[in-house]
Every structure is written in C-alpha cells, then in structure tokens.
Amino acid sequence: xxxxxxxxxxxxxxxxRPESKVERLTYPVPTPSAMRGLLSAIYSxxxxxxxxxxxxxxxxxxxxxxxxxxxxxxxxSVKADGRPRSDGPILVxxxxxxxxxxxxxxxxxxxxxxxYRVHASICRQPDYHEPEERLYNQALRRIQRGQCFYQPxxxxxxxxxxxxxxxxxxxxxxxxxxxxxxxxxxxxxxxWQVTEKAKPxxxxxxxxxxxxxxxxxxxxxxxxxxxxxx
Numbered sequence: 001x002x003x004x005x006x007x008x009x010x011x012x013x014x015x016x017r018p019e020s021k022v023e024r025l026t027y028p029v030p031t032p033s034a035m036r037g038l039l040s041a042i043y044s045x046x047x048x049x050x051x052x053x054x055x056x057x058x059x060x061x062x063x064x065x066x067x068x069x070x071x072x073x074x075x076x077s078v079k080a081d082g083r084p085r086s087d088g089p090i091l092v093x094x095x096x097x098x099x100x101x102x103x104x105x106x107x108x109x110x111x112x113x114x115x116y117r118v119h120a121s122i123c124r125q126p127d128y129h130e131p132e133e134r135l136y137n138q139a140l141r142r143i144q145r146g147q148c149f150y151q152p153x154x155x156x157x158x159x160x161x162x163x164x165x166x167x168x169x170x171x172x173x174x175x176x177x178x179x180x181x182x183x184x185x186x187x188x189x190x191x192w193q194v195t196e197k198a199k200p201x202x203x204x205x206x207x208x209x210x211x212x213x214x215x216x217x218x219x220x221x222x223x224x225x226x227x228x229x230x
Contacts, residue, residue, distance in 0.1 A: 001121045002132070003054060004139060005166035008038065009115040012065070013154035013161075014108060018183055018202070023107040026155065028062055028177060029209060032216050033185040034155055035118050041152040042163065043139045046192035048128040056214040057117040057172040065112040068105045114154065117166050123219075125192065140165070172212030179214075181225070182207035189219050202227060 015027040015034050032053040039051045122135050142148070143165055152161040181204045188201040204225040205217060217223040 001052075001054075002136060003119045003121050004136065004143070005117060005119050005168075006039070006143060006163055007059075007115065007117050007166045007170075008035075008152075008154075008161055008163050010154045010159055010161045012110050012112055012159045013114045014110040014159060015155045023109075024156075025109045026064075026111055027182060028111075028179065029058055029207075029214050030056055030116060030118075030154070031183045032056075033183055033187075035116075035120070036185065038152045038154070038161055038163075039118070039120055041150050042148045043142045044149065045135070047125060048130075049122045049124050049132075049135055050189045050192070050219075052121045052123045052189075052218060053118060053216045054121055055119040055216060057119075058175070058209070058212045058214070059115040059117055059170045059172060060113060061173055062175070063112045064109060066107065066109050068107055070103050071106050072103055110155075110159070115170070117170075117172075123189075125190070175209060175212050177209040179207035179209060181205070184216075184224055185219070 013026065013030070014024055015029070015031050016024045017027060035053045035056060036051045039053075044051075122132055122139065124132060124135075143163065146163075152163060153159050154161045184203040184205045186200050186202055191198075191201075203219075205223055207214060
C-alpha cells in the first residue's frame, strides 16, 4: 500500500487518555485518532477516502510538563443580542453570576518539545471509483505548500502542530514500551455521513512502542477491539 510520510512537531502535545475524564493525562505517544484528525486538517474528503495511519515514529525523547489551566465548565445558550434562549444553542463562555462559578482549574499532564514522523495511506470509500493517484497527488501538493483547512493541533486545539514532508534524516528514539490498550478511534471510518442518530464508535488496540516506532493495525484488522467485543 502506498504511503505518505509527514514530519509533525510542536511545543506541546496532549493525547488524553479516555479514562482521565477530568484531569487530562496524556499517552506517551500519539493515538491513531489524533494523527488521523491532524492529517484530515490538511486534506480531507470523507465521502471519497479516509486516512489509515500505518506507523508513528517518535523522533524526540519523551519529556513531560504539568500545569493547571482555567477552563470553562458551563455554557449558556443565548440569542444574538445576548438574551437567553432555549430553542437552539449558541454556546458562549459563561463565568456565572459570581464571576467564577462557570470556571474551574484542572490539571494537565502533557508532552513538551515533540516531533513525530507519521506514515499514512489513503483508503478509498467503497462508492469512490476514481484513481487513488489523484488523491495522493492532491495531498502531497497541500503538504508541500503548507496548506490546511484549519490549523492542525497535537491533541488540544491550543497546542499548534507544524508539518512538512518527511526528510528521513532524523531516526526514531531507542525506546521500547508496552503501552497496553490504547484508543484507536472514536468513529466508524467506513461511515462518513453524520446523522441525527450517529453515535461514537470507540475502538481500542494493544499498542507497543518498539525502538521508537508504533505500528498501527488496519481499521478492519481483528486486532482492533470494537464496541460489540468490548
């Protein structure tokens, strides 16, 4: 299967564990879902294809940082003129009547000074019959020009990600880790249409970092634990 290799780096990254519901605790390495979302920010046509992440190479040593942030925990539905409404949400930051009721301090354990090399393939949707070459060429042009639909991020929107075609000069770090069960994705990659009855489709897989390389099984692989199995 043809691949595209992209170098991705940034100052901070946080790939939150699903079991950390309040305080954010990052995985040591990116999840396939996070990297698929990042590549989709660069180039995405859900009705035609989805990104299949094949490998993630960790190019810099793992370094952590811990800090607290003020976060909004309540939202208020308002009309355009600022008056409350109940027929449709326009969500705004809401601090509450006393000025701090709607906010809280939460701990975040993140990664710092990160750099990864992501190897990904384009998987066509069943109803798309055009050559894959056209999709690959469009993706490569956008990556080379630094184009994106919106700013890619490393787990959290405020952790900006930078990207370029992989140069292959930097080698993965020498590190082996058994990461246990890791989040694979929160969507069924074969169902790109969003409907009112759409529900999250959480999948997991057993992740192992070997000499700085995390190999990702295909979405249809029996290694992927699905909701009906979990």
